[in-house]
Amino acid sequence: MILEMVKSEGISHNSYVIGSKGELAVIDPRRDVDIYLELSRKYDSAIRYIFETHRNEDYTVGSLELASRVDAEILHGPHMDFKYGNAVIDGDSFDLGSLELEVMETPGHTMESITLVVRDKDISNDVYLVFTGDVIFAGEGGRVDFFGESKTPSMAELLYNSIHQKILPLGDNVLIYPAHGAGSVCGADIREQEFTTIGYEKKTNPLLQLKKEEFIQHKVEEKLYTPPYFSKMEENNQKGAPLLGCLPESNPLNPEELVDLMKNEVQVVDIRKPTSFGGGHIPRTLNIWKEGFPAYSGYFLNYEDPIVIIDDNEGHIPEVVRYLVRLGYDNIYGHLSGGFPSWYMAAQMVGQLDMWSVHHLKDVMEKEEDIFLLDVRKVNDYEKFRIAGSHHIWVGDLPHKINEVPRNKKVVVYCDSGYKSTTACSILKNDGYDDVSSVLGSMGAWLNASYPVIK
Template identity: 45%
Template sequence: MFIEKIISEGLAHNSYIVGDGGEAFVIDPRRDVDSYIKIADSNCCRIMYVFETHRNEDYLTGSLELEALTGCKIIHSSRLDFGYGAPASEGDMFDIGDMRLQVLETPGHSPESLSFMLYLPSQKEFPWMVFTGDALFYGNAGRTDLLGEEKKFEFSSQLYDSLYGKLLPLGDHVIVYPAHGAGSACGGNIADLPVSTIGYERATNPMLNLPKDKFIEIKIKETLPLPPYFARMADDNKRGPSPPDQKRIEPLDAPVFERSMTGCILVDTRSPHSFASGHIPGSYNIWLEGLPKFAGWILEYGKDILLVTERQEDVETARRYLLRVGFDRIRGYLCEGIEDWQNRGMPLEKSGIDTVLVFMRN
């Protein structure tokens, strides 16, 4: 038996692939799905199911892509009318290889949120681990404001009932696997832990040691940044995202790059220091590791993108990061980098750099 967590950098998104007895399932896959297929193949497993904990808001799901490539079945909550997949409700069970997965409805972060309890082949009476989606995080609980401030009381009450009435009673031994980790915009102050259990969360998670009225009060007062692209991701994930565009990203020398700039968005993925020292006028600087988190805040959907990168190998990384948040139209990249542009005497702008000095007092 195996379980692997796949972390999407920048988004702090966790997805999982679990296999046993020649069959496997995936929880909350991201849009670039090759990693799941490679892991399944290396373990001689067929991917039989994809389970979505909820209609995710911060990235595009890869469920339909996995279905097309492997023939697996997609399972969603019955509380929301998805445009694809099959519905599941409280208590539904799925046997995959020698494993059993059981559905637990845990609304609050969203009305359709599900958790999934996994049972060991030899102990199908006692849950071994639970995939909690955005209901329970390490050190915190999911946000309850995504459908508007007027819903926060209702959803906070539901989340409390899900946490205290369904997840905590599973038992202190149960391993917890959430859909997001530290740094995610889907929750505040998530603990930076590699793994946790119900017992550890019960002892250390401040949101799991409160009366209901205090829990709701904290959640109603909670203010977290709401990225503008979240609504688009949620709508696309409900309908079913289109397959990612895998067309070749064209290498362009500086003159061709300049002629291609009209109507395009220029994204410079170099470090802020390098960008400040010289960049193409009109370009946006989103450093490479920041692309998945900040592209949706800054860039306009529906326009072609041209890339300026530090290294040629960064182009594929940038493509993956942008695909995960729905930016498919990557038209080309500056093949020989900013040096080619500069050496040809083409226009550059500089931003300047300010240094922050910190004085420590004994």
């Protein structure tokens, strides 16, 4: 049996290639599909089927892109009006060499969610593994809030039934391969574990210890964020995203060309780390560090204005282009040739961001200086513990809640470690806030210094 997990870092998405005896299936492919073609060549096997476990919300699925390159059928659940592919229903089965893939309808996360049940018929008729999509993860269950507050209880009940009536009875030894890992926005608290088993989840997954009523109440009370780009993903993944043919190229721009471009509507994103951005950056740019780019760009970038990337000329542009493609951004325009050094060597204007240590913040607070201390962590983290006197706005909500931040005070921003706080500061500066500072190390450094928090 062939089984490969393909990870998309940043959005914690897992797609899979499974097959036997010269035939393959791909489950939940991403949009940059070259990896699946490489695996097809590696195993000298043809891709026959492309399964979608549900209409994904957090990335643009690559089913149409892949099907345009290979002779494969696209298959997904029946309870959504997809504009491409074919619907499968409970009990449908598909052969791949010695493998049988059986469809189980498992609604809850979405109505059309399916689970793929895999048996290796050359060895046994017993179930070997399941691809569960967003129904169940390691230590967590899928979110159920995409259809509005009024429908959350009924979706939670469907999810409970799918898990307890369909997945758990398959057997304790059955392997679970979910569509997401730790850090995904598609689950509240997914464990850092690539795969798990039904038996292990029955023992360790907190949600599986709850009775139905408790499970539903827990899901109703979950506080999860829905990035604005999700609506674009839902559209792409129901109607089908435009075909790429190949990955787009990023146009190299010299400083003078970028200056001219910035006279119009353009989205310039600096992907360097907070300390680099603080030391010097192009004015009116947004800072999202490279490793956080897949998770946070969808909160701030639109799908119309051209996108330009700034780095330190370290060769990260192709990687960032992939990140953008996976999120459905086809408005990639270019990057600053030579990176930020080419900007200051051309004697262009350079902005800076004031960076505070936690010790300086503590001193200022003890002197009772008049500052607005802004916590941009997730609300669950803020409610667990926070610095006294801080105000909360999740960094992803800052653009449309920016008027809650006073313009007549010094604004000091902290997060978990100083990365999201610098993103927040770049948003504030671009909106005309001049006196802003980011706290280096933020809450992590504050706790390491044994400074007090409110719980």
